Amino acid sequence: YLQQGVDIDGVDNSPEMLSICQYKADQLKLRPTLYEQYLEHLELPRKYKTILVPSSTLQLITELEAIELAMKRLYEHLLPGGILVASMMTLWKEGEPLESEWEKTAVRKTDGVTFRRVARSWFDPISECEHTEDLYQKIIDEQVVMEELHQRSPATRSYSQSQAKDLFEKAGFQNVRLFSEFTFDVVKSEDRLFSVIGQKPFS
Template structure:
C-alpha cells in the first residue's frame, strides 16, 4: 500500500470544524432524554463512546452526571475540551478506538449514540468493541447504542450513486475572519450484499458568495449496517443479557418497519 499522510481517523479538518454548525440546534433530539432516563435507571459513572464535540456529554456533565468521553478523533476531542472549558467543566476525555478500549475505571452505563458503532466496518472489530464494552461495565451495568438501517431496500442505480446532494444548509463557520459559511455535499453507494456504505463528502468554505476553500473526504467503506436480528445477535454473542430493542428512542418495542432502533443490554453479574 502506498504511503499516505492522511490521519487514520475520519473526523478531521473541515468535517470536524463544521460539525456543530452544520448540525444546528440538537437540544430537542429525542436520544437526549432516552439516554438520560437510562442513566437514571442504571446509574453512574457513565461512558459516552464516540463523544465527538460533546453534544450529550457536556449536557449531562452540566447536570452533575459523572461522565467520561472517548473518541478516536483528536480534533473532535479538542473542540469538546474548548466547549467544556467555556462551561467551566473538566470531563475526562480519552482518545481511543472502540475496539481497543482500555480505560482506568468501570462504568454503570455505557452509551454509543448517533449510530457511531456502525463506523466499525470490520466484523471482527465490531465484535471486539462489544467485548471491550462488556469488560468496562460493572456487573449489572447497562449498554445502549443506536442503530440505523442505511439502505432503503431498493436497488441503487449508477446515476443515484454518482449524484451529489447538498446536506443540511449553509452554516456559519466559527472562528473565521472574514466571516465564512460552509456547506456540505455528499454522495453514497450501498453494497447490499456486504451491508456496507461507501461515502464521499465535499466541504466548501464560502466568503462573500465565492468558494474559497474545498476539502474532500472519501471512505470506502465508511459504515456497516445491521438488521435488528443481527444487532441482537451481536449483543448475545458478546455475553450480554436482557437484550432489548426499542423503536427509535422511545420505550416502545422495535417493529419490523423501524429504520432506527436502540439496543440495550445488561452485563452479566
C-alpha cells in the first residue's frame, strides 16, 4: 500500500515481523511508520479513515475480555465514519472431527535440504478455541539434523458469522456487513472464510 502512495502505518506485537517489514521496505526504498503494540493496548498518535486487520489476526486474541478491549481500541482510533475491515474464519462446525493432523515437506533447490512440518490441532467446542502443535524439521540425507516444536494453547478463537457480526456491533460499529472470503460478494451461509466491515458512526 505504501508503494502505491497510500498513507498507512503498520502495527504488530512481534518485533521479528516488524523487522521483516522494515527490511522489505528498505529494499524498495520506502520509509514505513511501524509500531510494536498489542491491539488491546493500542495507543497511536493519530486516527484513521480505515483500519485493516488481515489474516484473521483478531482470532489470535483468544481471551474474551482482551478481544473486547482490542475492538474498543480499534474503534477509538477511527475517525467518525471510519471503517474497520477484518478477515475471520469459522474453524469448526457441529459434527466435524475435533482433531486433525497433516504433514507438508519442501525441498530447497539450492542445496537439496528438506524441510518438513507436521501439524496437529484440536478444537474445544466449550471454549470455542483451537489448540495447535507444530513440529518443524530440517532433513539432510534423510536424517533429521534440527527440529523445533511450537505449541500454542489456545492458539485461535473460532467465530461463526453471527458471532463476528455481534463482536463488531457490541464495540459500537454500525452498518456491519459480511462478504464472502476476500470479495465484495455477499457472504453465503456455508462460507467459513469471510470479511467483516463495520463503520464508526459519524456522531
